[in-house]
Amino acid sequence: MIDVIGWTALGVAAVGGALVGIPSIRRPLLSQPILNTFKKILPAMSDTERDALESGTVWWEGELFRGRPDWDRLLSYPKPRLSAEEQAFLDNQVETACAMVDDWRASHHDGDLPTEVWEYLKKEGFFGMIIPKSYGGLGFSAYAHSQVVTRLSTRSSALAVTVMVPNSLGPAELLMHYGTQEQKDHYLPRLASGKDIPAFALTSPWAGSDAAAIPDYGIVCKGQWQGKEVLGMRVTWDKRYITLAPVCTVVGLAFRLYDPDGLIGDEKDIGITCALVPADHPGVDIGRRHFPLNAVFMNGPTRGKDVFIPMEYIIGGQKMVGKGWRMLMECLAVGRSISLPASNAGMTALTSRAVGGYSRIRNQFGVSIGQFEGVAEALARIGGNTYVAEAARTMTAGAVDLGEKPAVASGIVKYHITERARQVVNDGMDVVGGKGICLGPSNFLGRAYQQIPVGITVEGANILTRCLIIFGQGATRCHPFVLAEMQAVLEKNQKKALHDFDQAFWGHVRFVFGNVFRTAGHSLTAARFARKPQQADSDTARYYQLLGRVSSAFAMLADVSMFVLGGSLKRRESISARLGDVLSQMYLASAVLKRYEDEGRQKEDLPLVHWAVQDALFKAQTALEGVLENFPNRFVAALVKRWIFLWGKPFRQPSDRLGLQVAQLLLEPSAARDRLTSSCYIPRTENEPVGAIELALQATLKAEPLQRKLRQLVKSGHLQANPLANVRDMTEAANQVGALSPEEYQTLKQYDRLRDIVVRVDDFPFEIFAKEEKAPSTTTTATVLPPKEGVPA
Template structure:
């Protein structure tokens, strides 16, 4: 026995020395491991590498670490507008909102009115991100986001028209990569609307696989301004180009080739971005697309063998082939703002109008919002809207801190548009027939029609979830995986070995720590999880649980990558669920931060609790989805035991909590105003949203009188009165002395506003033209 112990001790010492002594470890372990790693590592193209390395890692990196630092989260300053930005929002933005009529845009003019276009140009809406030195407004990302959010509560055409020039497009690319000459010429013209930009990326044959665009340019010599210059002949066919039909300056992405070696030995230079005036010879602006009644300008653009000088390349000839990296870097910022902001606006509009409608509209002599089925939908509307706005604001704040969060931008693009879709769908379910009949008084139908647009553009949501959230997130956010991949692709053998050795064994320690941390948190129900930040006591359990699941996620991600290797890239459902885990943790973080940033408002607590509990439940379900479908069932059983030793801890938000959220949406107050602070609400009660606000106030004023009428009815004094019905009972009670003249006037005023709100628009019989223009009816007797 003693000999056995000596041998065992000797082996342990040898193993410890092998791990502790770097040269020995590298020779005995790291070198063969590097060889294995190189064999199993999937091939990576230059465009894939650019996509992976684009942008920055921000708070999502902490969540991936397994041990998030909550003091770091709350040390990020609360995003706030400057006085200048707030004044612009209160004045110019509200003014242009009042200049447009969404019904007229979508059914008659199919465009913004000319005076609105001119106002946008005159007041530099298209230059919000352009520095003041170039004539722009130099606004923060938060201000950009707030403007788009408010505009989207008024008109999709208006918000998209402003959103695109300030998002991924020529101005953004010029700011980061343009030559000084290009900046000096174009940025002032873009800021004042002298140039209307569009960016052409999507090809009919490549779709979401933008790296595979077939549009091409050939380096050659040609005539330009009367002399022969070095340039390129470019052929392209693009579609879905927002502002394409009206743009004067086209940003164009294509693949550049140099078969004759005019620029150097490289034949396939790569994806390149150029700025092309829309009136340049050979540029063909196509006819308009028709994007689901959104009515923003969108259409195709084409060109065949269009010669342009190399100076058209953004950044000049030296930036040829750098287009993909440029796009990935800029998309990280632009995608963080544009669609998350517009869907926040639609969610806030739904919460404000449908919440009020639920009190105004009666069925069975009760406001419909008091029925539990409607309460359930209202709770989802309120909780989701609170979370959506929290994630939008925190992300915009990150961009203002200098981040280009490529993974977070994908998270908010996917999850905020999906939750926004649920909010609008719930709103439509509540307002019912009022919602499905379009017309000037329909306050939600237009948003409902436009919901699929954002789900589709800037990366289709299905592909974003299944390919990007974890596929890119795991590599970018993990502290060691990208380092291991870089070492494996390094052609310098000695440097590669040293880099791999540091990364791989750091990875091993990282995995062991998180495995032990995860098991400890799971067994203790996270009672001892790290919560260093000074936060509200009622929110402490959520921080602990989030720390627990951060460690569990790190363990689960490493296990998935280790067991499945390169095949995980093709297991899109598993990858999507892993992405959901990271996403829900980010959404909970943003919600917790919002509650603290807003001063722990007691009236907002039900909204925050509902949003967090819903996200934690979805987080749990995503974990369960990975484990239940993990190919190796033995590993899956171990994972379930490590992560859920006592079963799954989270439940959906309770009915009691949902009732509190629903009530907050149905009454005026600070909580409702904070939740829907971006909604453009006209004062006039002839406007749909203005009428709803007026009717809500009138309904609350009339509520005691309604109760008095019901009591009077129960007395039997109206038993034989034919007017004692839901429509005329107020008049009957007044005539019989149940209410006085003043009370009668209050209720009748409420009734007038209520009827205006619930009214459904109607139109002439031949809605779409004269009968003569309709298709002839078939005569079966002929």
């Protein structure tokens, strides 16, 4: 009987092994029916959806999606570096540009950068950083581009935005990748020199985050151009939020092109197309401005109705009609990796340096406010988040220089650096208190607070980015098999479709089981045997193992979610968002660890590293819990939760003790503080609010021992003064009785003077708001209606 059972089991195993292990048997009997099922349940995919999914490249985020990241690969990526030419530009031209801008005057009085600043930016090539030298540009790396924007943003958001937009998603980027040689030869030298100022018009009133649904349209037709009848397009558009539109000389225009008469082919609805149109072209309407939360960078609408545009204005020429969405997606992955991450990382660095210094200078109850644990808690978040933002910004810009167009990573850094900048600036406002809420030339943080929502909103609203893009695109692009399965389902050649699907599907099956067993092993052993770099630093080696544990659990949960929820996962945005949070926190923690290695394992920076990684691990754990607690299938959720958290939740928030160590780094000059805020523009004069903080901090450090001396004199009875009196009162009393040397007296007087400058709040004449302004016009010069039935009239 036992022999019969044994032989039967062996036979079943042999048949099962043949079914799964022999492709010629497996494909017709298993893979073909599964493929047929996939074809029935996979929703139809539009060309724009397909372009969005397939655009860009997958980088380190793909490794994190596999469940077993290769940490040696991460650390092998070269550290981003500036060339001697790029460093000189940062040290000279960028510093000069920063010194030329008075942000208060520009924002409150002039409503624009000074004319001499515009001319300097043009003359020194700021608008042509990404344009090759062969066309008159600077030919800078993505990292240099990022460094420049970061530094400028610590001085003035208007200055940073004015420079970053022509070098980010705009005509220059599109021309370099897709333009005809004639277009490159004409426009790139003009853009590099600032002779042409570009704007790119994508967003419309009816299509903000859903940019692929733009109703702006063009009709292929013939018309008169330069005295001849030529083939072109009659284009109608209504765009808003277009940076540099009010002052641009050339408009990059995205619209949907139709060919109802078949003048260029059989397709009636050709698709999204990009054209480059001179701003003085007949019918182009620019000049009006938006007013984005007191930021004075040039931003406004552009409109046009039935404007005839010759076919030669299409970027790349007629052969590129209908390919605009793919072009935009590819370029957006690069621009979104640099512009907003750089500008918001700069904002966090400025806050860390200025608020940290202010917290040491400002006294309450006879104690520096930075010594209060409540303030220190805020300072810890400020310092830790600044370290994360700078690490992620640098690593992602470095990826672009390696030839990547990181579609998912760009969404991660755009969302999380802008959100962490919001946290940092909000914490900074809490610390500086009343000084922060009263605008004026002495306020070093108020403008940053006003402008935080701009970064949150533009280049893809953060809610959309978190809920739909990071995991929604990541599940397809970063997963090692999902995109291949989808492409096989869409393949028209049946033989090739079956072959490709068979390879992808069974690879996916092996992948799932690998992560299931790996997750169980990590849960059982607390990841003590997980991967770590070959030459791991003893202070950080454990973090690699813990991140490996999270990666394995995430990969398993992602597959479980896609299998159980299927197409409904796309509609369950909260679950998708939390899965994206897990992937994002792993990416941010990876950037922190790489930064620590790239900077030579600076032991002084370890409090920042520990805080940043522990914070990321805790947030990843919270996101995993959030998915499981809200998972519709409660049986599966309970099973997976036990599988991942066998011994309970392993991660905790950074401790108060660690937070105090981080806060202390912000409160006094040190190499660690300089590294943390190396991107800052630091004025050297007390007439500048940040410069005054730098000088006052030095004076504070010299004065603190003398202040303790004064308090001791009062306590011992040698100095008759109220212990709660202002320090200047005690200084004068001690000087009168000869308790201070002339040098000590001058040190305390200098501290008093500089401290008073730092804590000063601006006030203005009563009549400052008496001037009545006209209400802004709400009229438009053109009205655009969405096209009906596929072809507009």
